[in-house]
Amino acid sequence: MAPVTAAFAILPSVYSNHLLLFNFVVFLTLAQGVNVIYGFTGYLPFGYVGFFGAGAYGFSLLVMHLHAPPVLALGAAGVSAVALGLLLTPLLRLSGAYFSIANLAASLAVLHFISNPNLEPITRGPYGVSLSGVFNPDLAYSIAVAVMAFALIVVVYLRNSRFGLALQAVREDAVSAASAGVDVVRVRVYAWLISSVIAGFAGGVYAWYVSVFYPETVFGSDYSIFAIVFALFGGVSTIIGPIVGVVLLYGVYNFIGFSTPQYFQLIYGALIILLVLFLPQGLISFVKRRGVDVP
Amino acid sequence: MSPDAILRIDALTKLFFGFRALDSLSLHVARGEILGLVGPNGSGKTTCINVVSGLYAPEAGSVVFDGEEVAGLSTHKLVHRGINRTFQVPKPFMHLTARENVDVAIAYGRNPQGEVDAGALLASLNLDALASRPAAELNSAQQKMLDLARALATGPKLLLVDELAAGLNPAELDWVAAKLKDFARAGMSIIVVEHLMGFIEQVTDRVVVMNAGHEIFGGTLAEAVQDGKVVEVFLGGGHAG
């Protein structure tokens, strides 16, 4: 965890494409957020981007209307995402594909709400947000690395704590977890809110970094699909699985996918289905099968 | 009826889409007693355990545990009050190790005697050699013992065991019977659901015979086999176990 954080803290001084590095950091963060909710509870959040967008707008509203300093506005990003998470907790009653589809629908509903032209005085509606007053990509990048470190710490905690063990127990068998004394509904909601705050912070710091964006940018389903495929590909419920997934797949995407992004949506969409069906533990499972305990 | 019952079920009814799986069932368990719950397949024994352990809420009737009405409370709350169970088809956390299976219950079970030692608990059920293996690699009898270990980790006052003995060899049966009697001697109350009458005879103080969701007999097993209704249900109903 420390090496990853250190690497992305140092890389900007040796590599000039800062936007690309920033995107890596954002996806490393989101992939860990997906890891929290999917890897530890088994809910596949196709609308995960909703929290990212909620964070981006929570940040922007505070900056636009209250001229809040960015770091304070990041707090609002987290709060917005958690508020959306709380609003969506009833979805946790759904199982499997029903949850995933309802979550996707919810994220689209939030997108349409925010981009409603009638809300222009508040959200700028479909015309997008401009935060040129706080534009500071170097600082925003550093904070993004800190947010990523936070996400990594959360997953390290889940891997090594009783709470993380309880979540895995619930994922394995909710009835038996209750028989072990676990309040199943409560721990699921906690995991859901933790994963939402991670995406909320990521969305807030994204808004800060780019400073100009449209609703479709921060609610684009690419974010959900990419974060899910990266986490799944490397291997969920581990710390390094999602990191491996982002580095490999986002690397490939940037190497050859930039000119033809539409194929990548298709390929990655198909990859999610194949991974869920045939390699649910991701690449990491090849190492685990040899008896190696992957952190 | 004993005034000092740890569990008192009265007129309990559980419907599945109109079908009466429990049909005004009444029974009680005294403190430190091992009660055998027997009856043909489909008579509602597992459903009784499921309702008492909070998996299903009953449509009618009452479940008084330790002097308080608990019908309809959720499972984890009942676990914290002191009711736990094993499953007819074992339900361990398959991808977690045997030790982690018990660790969850130690961490969340709120055992009134304090947290038990996972290693000692596993050893007491002959699972110590398997502690670091995923539960999925255990055989069915071992998985049942792991269910039992998880239940014991929470320090239950009332233990409900659902066909724990099925699939065990005679030596293991004796061993499990002795275990259950040890628990009862230490003050635990137990309901044992079992088809093997030898096992029931060995461990229980008293039996309740169920048919079609209702109790038809309560007394010793020796008296039960003399009872006309019981004989009819077992001989006519097919599965005598």
Ligand SMILES: Nc1ncnc2c1ncn2[C@@H]1O[C@H](COP(=O)(O)OP(=O)(O)O)[C@@H](O)[C@H]1O
């Ligand atoms: N979850 C359920 N949904 C529908 N029917 C059920 C359910 N659980 C049990 N039943 C029905 O209730 C009856 C009693 O089942 P059960 O309690 O498992 O019997 P036993 O354990 O005595 O063999 C059976 O007819 C069974 O099919």
Ligand SMILES: [Mg+2]
């Ligand atoms: Mg049964």
